[in-house]
Amino acid sequence: xxxxxxxxxxxxxxxxxxxxxxxxxxxxxxxxxxxxxxxxxxxxxxxxxxxxxxxxxxxxxxxxxxxxxxxxxxxxxxxxxxxxxxxxxxxxxxxxxxxxxxxxxxxxxxxxxxxxxxxxxxxxxxxxxxxxxxxxxxxxxxxxxxxxxxxxxxxxxxxxxxxxxxxxxxxxxxxxxxxxxxxxxxxxxxxxxxxxxxxxxxxxxxxxxxxxxxxxxxxxxxxxxxxxxxxxxxxxxxxxxxxxxxxxxxxxxxxxxxxxxxxxxxxxxxxxxxxxxxxxxxxxxxxxxxxxxxxxxxxxxxxxxxxxxxxxxxxxxxxxxxxxxxxxxxxxxxxxxxxxxxxxxxxxxxxxxxxxxxxxxxxxxxxxxxxxxxxxxxxxxxxxxxxxxxxxxxxxxxxxxxxxxxxxxxxxxxxxxxxxxxxxxxxxxxxxxxxxxxxxxxxxxxxxxxxxxxxxxxxxxxxxxxxxxxxxxxxxxxxxxxxxxxxxxxxxxxxxxxxxxxxxxxxxxxxxxxxxxxxxxxxxxxxxxxxxxxxxxxxxxxxxxxxxxxxxxxxxxxxxxxxxxxxxxxxxxxxxxxxxxxxxxxxxxxxxxxxxxxxxxxxxxxxxxxxxxxxxxxxxxxxxxxxxxxxxxxxxxxxxxxxxxxxxxxxxxxxxxxxxxxxxxxxxxxxxxxxxxxxxxxxxxxxxxxxxxxxxxxxxxxxxxxxxxxxxxxxxxxxxxxxxxxxxxxxxxxxxxxxxxxxxxxxxxxxxxxxxxxxxxxxxxx
Ligand code: GDG
Numbered sequence: 146x147x148x149x150x151x152x153x154x155x156x157x158x159x160x161x162x163x164x165x166x167x168x169x170x171x172x173x174x175x176x177x178x179x180x181x182x183x184x185x186x187x188x189x190x191x192x193x194x195x196x197x198x199x200x201x202x203x204x205x206x207x208x209x210x211x212x213x214x215x216x217x218x219x220x221x222x223x224x225x226x227x228x229x230x231x232x233x234x235x236x237x238x239x240x241x242x243x244x245x246x247x248x249x250x251x252x253x254x255x256x257x258x259x260x261x262x263x264x265x266x267x268x269x270x271x272x273x274x275x276x277x278x279x280x281x282x283x284x285x286x287x288x289x290x291x292x293x294x295x296x297x298x299x300x301x302x303x304x305x306x307x308x309x310x311x312x313x314x315x316x317x318x319x320x321x322x323x324x325x326x327x328x329x330x331x332x333x334x335x336x337x338x339x340x341x342x343x344x345x346x347x348x349x350x351x352x353x354x355x356x357x358x359x360x361x362x363x364x365x366x367x368x369x370x371x372x373x374x375x376x377x378x379x380x381x382x383x384x385x386x387x388x389x390x391x392x393x394x395x396x397x398x399x400x401x402x403x404x405x406x407x408x409x410x411x412x413x414x415x416x417x418x419x420x421x422x423x424x425x426x427x428x429x430x431x432x433x434x435x436x437x438x439x440x441x442x443x444x445x446x447x448x449x450x451x452x453x454x455x456x457x458x459x460x461x462x463x464x465x466x467x468x469x470x471x472x473x474x475x476x477x478x479x480x481x482x483x484x485x486x487x488x489x490x491x492x493x494x495x496x497x498x499x500x501x502x503x504x505x506x507x508x509x510x511x512x513x514x515x516x517x518x519x520x521x522x523x524x525x526x527x528x529x530x531x532x533x534x535x536x537x538x539x540x541x542x543x544x545x546x547x548x549x550x551x552x553x554x555x556x557x558x559x560x561x562x563x564x565x566x567x568x569x570x571x572x573x574x575x576x577x578x579x580x581x582x583x584x585x586x587x588x589x590x591x592x593x594x595x596x597x598x599x600x601x602x603x604x605x606x607x608x609x610x611x612x613x614x615x616x617x618x619x620x621x622x623x624x625x626x627x628x629x630x631x632x633x634x635x636x637x638x639x640x641x642x643x644x645x646x647x648x649x650x651x652x653x654x655x656x657x658x659x660x661x662x663x664x665x666x667x668x669x670x671x672x673x674x675x676x677x678x679x680x681x682x683x684x685x686x687x688x689x690x691x692x693x694x695x696x697x698x699x700x701x702x703x704x705x706x707x708x709x710x711x712x713x714x715x716x717x718x719x720x721x722x723x724x725x726x727x728x729x730x731x732x733x734x735x736x737x738x739x740x741x742x743x744x745x746x747x748x749x750x751x752x753x754x755x756x757x758x759x760x761x762x763x764x765x766x767x768x769x770x771x772x773x774x775x776x777x778x779x780x781x782x783x784x785x786x787x788x789x790x791x792x793x794x795x796x797x798x799x800x801x802x803x804x805x806x807x808x809x810x811x812x813x814x815x816x817x818x819x820x821x822x823x824x825x826x827x828x829x830x831x832x833x834x835x836x837x838x839x840x841x842x843x844x845x846x847x848x849x850x851x852x853x854x855x856x857x858x859x860x861x862x863x864x865x866x867x868x869x870x871x872x873x874x875x876x877x878x879x880x881x882x883x884x885x886x887x888x889x890x891x892x893x894x895x896x897x898x899x900x901x902x903x904x905x906x907x908x909x910x911x
Contacts, residue, residue: 150217151277152196155303156186157268157292158285159232161199161218177214184387185603190216196275198268204228219275221268230260236288237461243318244287244311245427245521249466251321258324262291265331269295276303281611284335286310291327294334305335306610310384311523312549313345316352329353333368333377337610341523341549343381343724347733350379363731378613380728382606383549384524388598391533394506403507412490415450416576419512421505421527422519423460424497426470429518429545430457432562434477436569441485441492445573448485448492453516454508458499471497509534514575516543517550518562524549528557529594538584538591541575553593556586556763585760592767596774596787612692657899661878661889665900668854668876669907675852676707676904677716677843678897680726682860683880684717686894687827689798691721691786694729697894701730701738703901706910708737713908714850716741716750718839720831720863722788723747744822744863745842746790746835752849753842758790762834765820766790769832772814780807791820791833804828826862839863840870856904858897859887 162183163175177183186197196217201208207222223231234257242251269292276282284292284307293305319325329352332338340346346364353359353366360367364380394400408417418437422428437453440446457474461467478495485492500508509515515531525548532542532554544550544557551559558578560571578586657665668674678684684696684704708715716739719726723742727733732740732749739750758766769792770785776794777783780803784795794811796804811830815823822833839859847855853874857867860880868877868886879887880897891897 154195159288185599231264235261265291273299291331297334308339338379339382386529395534404510414452418453424457429562522548675855679859680719746837797828839867
């Protein structure tokens with residue numbers, strides 16, 4: 146079939162989401178690969194024209210494009226030599242070890258690099274052919290890092306996103322790659338780069354700064370310079386699993402019955418442990434077996450009443466490090482069984498093969514302890530799948546700190562797999578956790594995976610990509626943004642993220658109230674001063690879509706200049722979660738301006754007390770999340786924001802009747818659940834399970850820095866708590882109308898800028 150179709154959504158990945166199967170009669174067909182990625186892509190493609198471009202899994206000529214899984218599949222040809230050089234060689238024996246902490250040494254071969262370049266170029270050519278005008282192209286993973294730049298050369302009109310399924314290494318390791326600059330430049334052809342963790346995105350941005358000398362502001366890298374300058378955003382967008390599908394599967398009578406059968410077939414062990422991994426040295430299989438073997442040897446576990454099932458899915462079987470790993474694992478399994486099994490009660494059950502989804506779900510349901518011990522893992526979906534299957538709220542997850550999943554599944558039994566004694570103790574803790582403790586931990590982990598599933602991940606990625614300002618896409622009939630003329634992108638500005646609607650030239654000159662001017666002059670002379678401000682509605686004008694909120698030019702710069710003066714502490718204090726606040730302000734890594742999020746529950750400084758949730762608070766948060774999600778289901782258009790310690794219902798911009806009904810329902814939830822705080826603000830109802838507030842955070846910060854007075858600017862109900870806690874010697878300023886405990890009032894962000902500039906010049910700044 147000739148390529149005559151062009152598609153508005155294009156996915157590119159090394160592999161197509163199907164496997165070739167040959168029936169007994171010799172006819173060839175395709176089986177859709179299992180897994181959440183395909184499901185998520187199917188649903189993002191629903192209602193849009195979509196195509197998936199990738200290798201079909203066999204060397205030689207590519208089959209013609211065909212339809213499967215609700216989308217067009219467009220195979221790419223790879224020769225046997227290319228599979229060796231591009232895939233097994235450069236991707237899996239050069240990049241994979243470098244990107245996973247060099248657990249085994251990386252191999253560098255120039256011919257592998259050439260194959261990698263050629264295959265990436267071929268992908269880009271096909272993508273350029275199948276993408277419709279202005280299409281969105283989503284490239285996946287480390288095998289295709291040069292595709293964004295190749296594609297941009299061919300098709301400057303398309304939006305290009307790239308997601309890395311594996312970690313991005315610290316610059317010290319990445320710098321070993323002889324082709325490091327070419328790889329960064331390849332990636333910088335994209336508009337948006339998604340990583341599993343914020344740390345990975347940070348590693349990428351640091352590599353751009355240190356190895357290419359590029360400017361990095363907040364989560365944005367300025368690629369190229371002069372008229373070709375483009376902004377590339379790099380942020381954490383953690384992947385997840387299809388929670389609903391796994392949960393549903395585990396509840397089926399067949400899977401539940403099979404789970405019982407599995408236990409019975411092993412002699413109904415008292416303790417059943419499970420590991421499911423690709424047989425890969427990153428997964429820490431050797432480490433977990435060593436810990437298990439020692440527990441059996443110590444007598445802490447009895448082999449006649451304990452079984453460890455290890456499923457090791459075959460992987461990369463032609464690469465030396467994998468061949469060696471297989472031998473070592475199989476040797477250890479043999480020793481464990483020889484030493485500690487009894488007839489009918491194996492100490493280990495080792496299976497070097499893969500299973501269907503039903504069998505996986507049954508194994509998850511059967512296992513008392515799921516053992517996930519990677520030495521480094523981008524995310525680890527097995528951990529999330531285990532949680533999604535445990536609808537009975539039972540079971541314990543032992544999880545390595547070195548997985549992306551550890552950032553979300555905080556109630557797992559965390560371990561450092563390198564610490565054998567620590568790992569042994571963690572395994573025992575998990576094995577001996579009682580039903581109540583298992584329930585408490587599992588409920589919270591399930592709540593985390595339920596609310597952040599693979600669908601949310603795909604939606605988050607695509608909305609981040611598609612929300613980028615059209616100015617970055619010259620082919621869309623708009624001009625390229627010029628950093629030299631757009632104030633918000635001035636490379637000398639340390640806090641900037643991107644364009645705002647407001648140009649300082651357009652602002653009217655401002656006259657402040659004489660009383661306020663005098664008060665500013667008074668505090669400006671103090672030796673030690675804290676200058677703090679809310680973000681939304683104060684430094685940034687309120688906007689309908691909170692994700693587009695940006696500080697007006699000059700405000701963050703004034704705070705930055707103030708923070709450079711002696712005895713001056715500066716802070717931005719917001720109800721937003723810290724990650725969002727840092728992204729919106731560009732303050733990530735800013736050493737002098739503190740960012741305080743979630744009303745004081747999160748902070749970039751140790752000078753405010755931020756606390757982890759107690760089990761009760763986490764349970765209450767899970768209930769609030771579920772209840773407000775129901776309000777959302779009843780009132781489309783309402784938005785829910787999840788925070789580490791709370792949940793917020795947003796109704797800005799909605800039809801007033803809908804907004805009122807949703808608000809009333811949310812307040813009923815608050816009245817029933819009685820969380821630590823329920824606050825009704827402008828078009829928001831916010832509930833928090835901890836009692837952190839902006840006032841306490843400011844007092845703590847002022848005390849820690851020995852400030853003699855605090856200047857605080859705020860506009861909303863939550864800022865009133867700060868105004869009330871501060872004293873008469875502090876300078877409190879309300880922005881906008883409404884009752885207030887503040888001493889002074891200004892009308893908007895323009896006047897806020899004037900306050901900050903007057904303070905700066907009165908304190909001896911510019
Ligand atoms: C990379 C990153 C990141 C495994 N055995 C069987 C089977 N599986 C499925 C699991 C899971 C998937 O394969 C493995 O995903 P992981 O996340 O655990 O690990 P990687 O393969 O290394 O994946 C990783 C991931 O990409 C996604 O971004 O999380 O960090 O390394 O879904 O269930 N599925 C079936 N039978 C098996 O025997 N059906």
